[in-house]
Amino acid sequence: MLNAVPAASPAPPLLSVQGLDVTYETGAQGFWGRPRAFKALEDISFDLRPGETLGLVGESGSGKTTTGRAVLRRIKASAGKIVFQGKDITNVSGEQLRKLRRNMQLVFQDPYASLNPRMRVIDIVAEPLLVHGLIRHVDEARDRITELLRVVGLPADAHDRFPHAFSGGQRQRIGIARALALQPEFIVADEPVSALDVSVRAQVVNLMQDLQKELGLSYLFIAHDLSVVRHISHRVAILYAGRMVEVAERDELYDHPIHPYTEALLSAVPVPDPRTQRQRKRIVYGGEIPDLVNPPPGCRFSTRCPLATAQCKQEAPKLTERSPGHLVACWNR
Amino acid sequence: MSVSAISSSAPLLEVDNLKVEFDTRRGLVQGLRGVTLSIGRGETLGVVGESGSGKSVTAQAVMGLIDMPGRIASGDIRWKGRSLFGRDGERYAQDIRGKEVAMVFQDPMTSLNPVLKIGTQIGEVLERHLGMTRAQARNRAEELLAAVGISAPRRRLDQHPHEFSGGMRQRVMIAMAIACEPQLLIADEPTTALDVTIQAQILELLAQLQETLGLSVILITHDLGVVAGLCHRVAVMYAGQIIETGLAEDVFERPAHPYTQGLLRSTPRLDEVSDRLVSIEGTPPNLVVPPEGCSFQQRCPLSGEACRKAPRLEHIRPDAEAACWKPSVPAWATPLMSPSMPS
Ligand SMILES: Nc1ncnc2c1ncn2[C@@H]1O[C@H](COP(=O)(O)OP(=O)(O)OP(=O)(O)O)[C@@H](O)[C@H]1O
Ligand SMILES: Nc1ncnc2c1ncn2[C@@H]1O[C@H](COP(=O)(O)OP(=O)(O)OP(=O)(O)O)[C@@H](O)[C@H]1O
Ligand code: SF4
Ligand code: SF4
Ligand SMILES: [Mg+2]
Ligand SMILES: [Mg+2]
Numbered sequence: 001m002l003n004a005v006p007a008a009s010p011a012p013p014l015l016s017v018q019g020l021d022v023t024y025e026t027g028a029q030g031f032w033g034r035p036r037a038f039k040a041l042e043d044i045s046f047d048l049r050p051g052e053t054l055g056l057v058g059e060s061g062s063g064k065t066t067t068g069r070a071v072l073r074r075i076k077a078s079a080g081k082i083v084f085q086g087k088d089i090t091n092v093s094g095e096q097l098r099k100l101r102r103n104m105q106l107v108f109q110d111p112y113a114s115l116n117p118r119m120r121v122i123d124i125v126a127e128p129l130l131v132h133g134l135i136r137h138v139d140e141a142r143d144r145i146t147e148l149l150r151v152v153g154l155p156a157d158a159h160d161r162f163p164h165a166f167s168g169g170q171r172q173r174i175g176i177a178r179a180l181a182l183q184p185e186f187i188v189a190d191e192p193v194s195a196l197d198v199s200v201r202a203q204v205v206n207l208m209q210d211l212q213k214e215l216g217l218s219y220l221f222i223a224h225d226l227s228v229v230r231h232i233s234h235r236v237a238i239l240y241a242g243r244m245v246e247v248a249e250r251d252e253l254y255d256h257p258i259h260p261y262t263e264a265l266l267s268a269v270p271v272p273d274p275r276t277q278r279q280r281k282r283i284v285y286g287g288e289i290p291d292l293v294n295p296p297p298g299c300r301f302s303t304r305c306p307l308a309t310a311q312c313k314q315e316a317p318k319l320t321e322r323s324p325g326h327l328v329a330c331w332n333r
Numbered sequence: 334m335s336v337s338a339i340s341s342s343a344p345l346l347e348v349d350n351l352k353v354e355f356d357t358r359r360g361l362v363q364g365l366r367g368v369t370l371s372i373g374r375g376e377t378l379g380v381v382g383e384s385g386s387g388k389s390v391t392a393q394a395v396m397g398l399i400d401m402p403g404r405i406a407s408g409d410i411r412w413k414g415r416s417l418f419g420r421d422g423e424r425y426a427q428d429i430r431g432k433e434v435a436m437v438f439q440d441p442m443t444s445l446n447p448v449l450k451i452g453t454q455i456g457e458v459l460e461r462h463l464g465m466t467r468a469q470a471r472n473r474a475e476e477l478l479a480a481v482g483i484s485a486p487r488r489r490l491d492q493h494p495h496e497f498s499g500g501m502r503q504r505v506m507i508a509m510a511i512a513c514e515p516q517l518l519i520a521d522e523p524t525t526a527l528d529v530t531i532q533a534q535i536l537e538l539l540a541q542l543q544e545t546l547g548l549s550v551i552l553i554t555h556d557l558g559v560v561a562g563l564c565h566r567v568a569v570m571y572a573g574q575i576i577e578t579g580l581a582e583d584v585f586e587r588p589a590h591p592y593t594q595g596l597l598r599s600t601p602r603l604d605e606v607s608d609r610l611v612s613i614e615g616t617p618p619n620l621v622v623p624p625e626g627c628s629f630q631q632r633c634p635l636s637g638e639a640c641r642k643a644p645r646l647e648h649i650r651p652d653a654e655a656a657c658w659k660p661s662v663p664a665w666a667t668p669l670m671s672p673s674m675p676s
Contacts, residue, residue: 059528059529059530059531060528167616168384169616170616197383197384197555198383198555198557198596198599198600199383199595199596199599199612199613200383200612200616201599202599202601202610202611202612202613203612203614205601205610206609206610206612209608209609224528224529226529226603227558227600227601227602227603228601230601230603230606231601231606231607231608231610250606251606254603254606264530265529265530266603267533268529268530268532268533269529269558269603270533270536270556270558270559270561270562271558271561271602271603271604272556272557272558272560272561272585272597272600272602273561273585273586273602273604274561274562274581274582274585274586275582275586276561276604277558277561277562278561278562282533282537284530284533284534284537285530286534288498288500289528
């Protein structure tokens with residue numbers, strides 16, 4: 001079964017993130033204000049095993065994209081450690097960083113904005129090869145690209161056409177072909193199917209699963225759609241306002257959520273089945289996601305949590321293991 | 334003729350074989366290719382379908398928002414039995430649009446004026462449509478904000494849109510839409526831009542308003558789950574046409590059109606684990622040169638000779654209609670006669 005193997009495998013992690021913080025500067029607040037820094041991510045830790053998909057879920061602004069970009073070393077970590085294939089890559093630079101980047105690729109959300117409309121498909125897919133100096137001219141890679149286009153299910157004559165000649169799902173396939181060109185082991189897919197219609201979304205999800213099986217890829221799959229994440233992930237991590245609140249094996253997380261936020265989030269997702277949906281109990285918490293520039297002290301969910309106690313408002317809970325592989329950050333659950 | 338003389342069992346809104354075209358550089362886009370639907374009092378109709386299928390254009394046509402390069406090519410729209418077209422109809426339409434029929438759009442930021450205070454914007458609607466004084470309008474605006482669940486409404490009246498979160502802005506849009514106590518609310522993807530927990534709050538609000546005000550609601554969405562929770566009936570659109578419609582439970586459990594079946598099967602569910610999604614191969618047709626015959630032909634596993642002629646929306650059961658020559662009940666559907674099947 002496609003989703004069974006890696007979870008239990010004892011192989012060392014491909015990627016290990018330990019206590020990651022990322023800090024952004026905001027614009028000045030008010031005329032006399034000085035620019036301020038705020039922590040978009042605080043104390044993020046997780047492992048990704050070879051051949052595994054970790055679903056990273058959270059609402060808008062929770063820090064999903066920031067996590068993906070930090071792991072790919074596109075933005076700086078202000079604290080913590082990123083270990084890839086056993087090597088600390090938190091501070092590598094220059095030639096080492098370039099080499100590293102060959103092995104980690106990004107697939108973007110927007111299949112329209114992320115492809116240069118003036119480049120032919122073959123140039124788009126070959127670009128990483130050129131940038132990394134693996135070929136000097138596109139023609140050297142023609143066969144390889146034909147093969148890549150076949151692998152991602154694009155028509156053989158796609159080569160010389162421009163992105164506008166393709167549908168959304170096909171453009172996302174072009175983006176995936178480009179990400180695969182360097183034969184990476186690790187791909188950060190940042191909302192790769194969010195912009196696609198359901199019927200096409202399924203095609204791309206299936207493609208990503210097939211490629212994983214064939215090529216042994218590992219994915220950090222970023223999404224806010226919890227239903228899609230359930231289908232593609234082996235394990236799932238939940239972010240809330242820049243902190244990780246829960247991480248577990250997929251079914252464990254969906255069937256036995258522990259954190260009050262995870263519970264509310266799962267209950268809010270509507271199920272396409274009127275009988276079931278009308279009977280589902282929604283846990284609706286009032287209030288808003290806190291402002292990261294002035295976050296509440298202690299647990300960031302404490303402003304909305306019905307279980308919040310005095311301790312929650314003072315001290316941030318750390319992730320602790322509740323059953324093998326199931327980690328939760330909450331004082332009262 | 335007074336409007337209230339019409340029997341209350343007549344549908345509130347009827348859209349009848351509506352065709353809308355857009356004259357673009359690519360050619361004449363047939364946005365709507367004969368859409369027929371109706372909605373009764375107190376009813377919630379979900380309109381689903383993928384991008385470009387004609388959901389928004391249908392709503393825009395009802396609200397009189399089809400603009401250049403678009404035009405209504407043929408068909409009719411009736412409100413309480415009276416046409417909105419023709420010279421008489423246009424005057425009638427002006428009277429009811431924004432008052433008896435109101436609309437909520439996907440992106441509240443583009444439909445709110447960023448430089449005006451929220452109270453002023455709601456007040457304007459009330460002064461214009463209901464002839465209230467400024468003071469009356471302010472009091473009513475406060476009540477409306479409270480009705481859509483915004484706390485400290487008095488203080489909020491004096492704030493600007495950017496001081497509101499996305500979910501709160503959508504609440505303000507709903508407050509403005511219900512300001513004139515409409516009988517029909519058309520909501521075009523009202524929660525698509527929102528996070529799922531905020532979406533749940535807005536859907537709860539719509540359900541509550543629907544019940545307390547006896548509103549009819551047309552809810553446009555591409556999220557089948559949203560329809561499942563909220564709608565009595567559902568209409569499935571494909572390539573500018575409604576290809577299946579019926580009671581929500583019925584359509585979800587016994588979809589008859591191969592496209593509806595594919596759509597339901599390819600939608601991943603939170604409450605089910607399958608390691609592989611079923612997908613519909615191919616993409617929707619080009620609406621500049623739509624295919625002859627059934628528009629789903631190129632993607633349909635059942636397509637055959639007969640499908641080269643366009644099927645019309647026809648009753649397949651008393652409460653269900655489909656536009657397909659070979660409507661079928663899929664093997665995975667709940668059988669019609671079984672009293673209750675555990676799934
Ligand atoms: N370049 C930046 N400069 C300053 N702040 C930023 C920057 N990028 C992101 N942020 C802020 O950091 C926080 C996390 O943003 P991020 O984009 O990682 O969220 P996300 O979970 O990917 O959200 P979405 O679902 O909307 O894509 C947000 O508060 C965002 O406004
Ligand atoms: N102003 C316009 N100019 C040209 N074509 C248009 C215009 N508005 C709509 N169309 C076309 O009409 C068809 C129906 O569009 P519509 O906006 O109703 O789709 P939709 O179902 O609402 O899709 P979405 O889910 O993306 O909102 C599409 O083919 C679209 O390209
Ligand atoms: S730590 Fe406290 S406030 Fe945070 S989720 Fe747990 S109970 Fe709620
Ligand atoms: S009419 Fe024919 S092609 Fe169209 S949906 Fe029915 S079986 Fe398929
Ligand atoms: Mg993001
Ligand atoms: Mg639309």
